[in-house]
């Protein structure tokens with residue numbers, strides 16, 4: 001049959017990859033637009049007479065030793081001594097007593113930091129401040145637009161005053177480590193630029209067109225500096241901290257910032273931030289705006305353009321401003337372009353927020369305007385942080401995974417202390433959340449702070465990075481040692497129960513149901529971790545005795561169970577409440593991101609997972625909706641996965657916390673938990689990829705969960721495990737063409753619907769197949 005897909009022109013496609021609005025932003029969380037260069041995260045408002053560019057550098061963190069002399073990573077010496085008592089109480093069904101003892105001993109130590117924000121030495125990520133830029137004008141404004149172009153990672157503001165055309169172009173430049181804000185007007189204008197910060201000023205200077213502001217956090221004394229270079233054809237002057245540029249047709253600000261932070265236990269400081277900024281400013285001395293723009297674009301597109309997603313035969317016009325578009329879509333207007341845009345937005349945010357050499361993204365990525373953000377904008381490890389990095393490998397952005405993998409490596413040392421003191425084990429562990437200062441202890445209240453599954457879950461990404469890149473040196477040198485130690489924790493912590501199974505006790509299924517004996521998620525994480533570590537021993541042909549031990553332990557872990565109402569049991573005990581709508585569906589970890597449960601390999605458990613998901617419903621917080629997109633994709637139900645995606649695109653304006661069914665999207669398409677959390681954006685981008693390509697069971701599964709809402713389309717450049725790049729085209733809901741390129745010669749198994757076939761791929765030699773495969 002002839003192929004006649006009406007794929008839209010690339011120009012039209014690029015146009016479609018824009019968020020745009022007809023008015024400046026007033027609210028940071030719901031309307032301002034995000035930019036980044038991997039290190040810095042900025043949000044611009046697009047104000048006409050006064051522009052606000054809020055920004056921070058990810059390593060600007062309150063808390064730690066500097067906040068309280070007794071800060072000790074939360075460690076409570078030898079707390080593990082209570083474990084046998086707690087286990088006995090649980091075995092006797094004395095949950096209340098067990099909880100009380102656990103709340104006394106199995107909670108991280110924190111210290112109040114009097115008169116300081118945040119109030120405890122766990123600390124919080126901090127805004128660095130705001131660049132306030134005033135722009136002169138005489139007359140009424142017309143044709144105002146504010147936009148963010150994902151194809152070029154460029155923020156723009158345009159408006160007219162009489163005959164004058166005003167423009168602004170903003171972008172992050174990772175190679176030169178600067179943010180660039182470029183202003184033009186067809187007639188000479190006057191600008192002022194001032195830096196405002198909630199933190200303590202130490203020094204301020206303006207030399208050689210470079211402004212530098214050095215300061216420190218009142219909370220812990222952490223030092224930082226921001227610097228910006230001004231280029232203009234106008235007259236530049238500096239007075240009382242404010243820069244003025246007069247009679248200028250253009251003005252360019254090249255902006256950077258750095259802190260003294262170093263991702264190194266136990267002190268986490270020592271970085272020569274002033275030298276860093278000097279080097280950055282010197283490095284761009286001979287790069288004019290055009291050069292900085294070209295360099296940034298080449299770098300960005302070398303990552304972004306790896307994946308192209310098009311949906312055809314359906315309305316997708318970008319004629320409506322994005323906030324109105326979102327509302328119309330939720331009301332039922334078909335808008336395939338918005339869905340494509342949302343997918344690529346996740347990839348844009350990943351590239352803008354996470355590049356090698358920078359600190360990992362946190363709960364809000366790199367975007368935070370507060371000194372006391374919700375949940376400290378920390379590294380939340382019981383779903384959020386991991387979800388934020390789910391798209392990294394499958395959407396072909398492996399490099400962006402590195403800051404997270406570096407963070408994981410950095411917490412092994414403090415994690416060993418936590419394993420020893422709180423759990424009495426070898427190896428390393430982290431719990432519900434981390435700060436930037438090695439806090440791997442349980443949180444300061446039981447049960448929400450207790451989650452021994454944190455390390456196993458975090459380190460699964462090390463295995464995934466190997467599985468997608470096949471980088472054996474990475475596996476040997478970086479991943480395996482960390483996986484091995486995380487496994488040692490579980491091999492010590494799992495205890496034999498009355499039935500002879502190995503269970504996690506005490507345990508806590510994240511944020512649901514109190515202290516327990518045998519939370520299913522812990523068992524699935526331990527099984528997953530031991531399985532991956534075992535595979536690594538086979539690939540590296542190392543540690544044969546240890547590998548045998550792993551196998552022995554793994555096979556004795558409490559298996560998944562189907563409960564009285566056909567549900568997958570969240571705990572060893574069959575006590576799931578069928579009316580619960582809880583946001584965490586932790587016991588489906590084995591379905592996604594794990595591979596223990598799947599319709600192919602365990603149909604009964606997959607069916608039980610469906611029963612659980614139907615009971616939990618299709619609502620939730622932002623991240624909960626995103627997780628469910630991935631669950632239903634793994635259950636091969638594309639229409640249901642699409643339904644959850646549709647629910648995530650519900651317009652929301654609430655900035656305050658809502659822990660149940662308030663999830664959706666803000667006008668700037670950032671995810672609403674509420675409040676803003678980046679996890680939903682990333683979880684959904686990964687979920688859309690998971691609808692179209694899966695490879696978690698060593699089978700490259702083509703279009704496993706294609707929704708009927710997308711009858712015709714194309715997805716190029718997604719990655720399958722085994723380091724295979726996959727391009728797919730489909731028409732009328734049917735695969736019509738697949739192109740595969742492997743980075744390693746070998747035999748691969750591919751599946752399309754019921755058809756499963758082995759094919760031989762030669763390194764870097766593409767093969768294209770029709771639907772007959």
Ligand SMILES: C[C@@H]1O[C@@H](O)[C@@H](O)[C@H](O)[C@@H]1O
Nearest residue numbers: 363375380384511621673
């Ligand atoms: C940051 C917080 O992380 C966990 O505690 C979740 O249960 C909450 O919903 C929130 O996302």
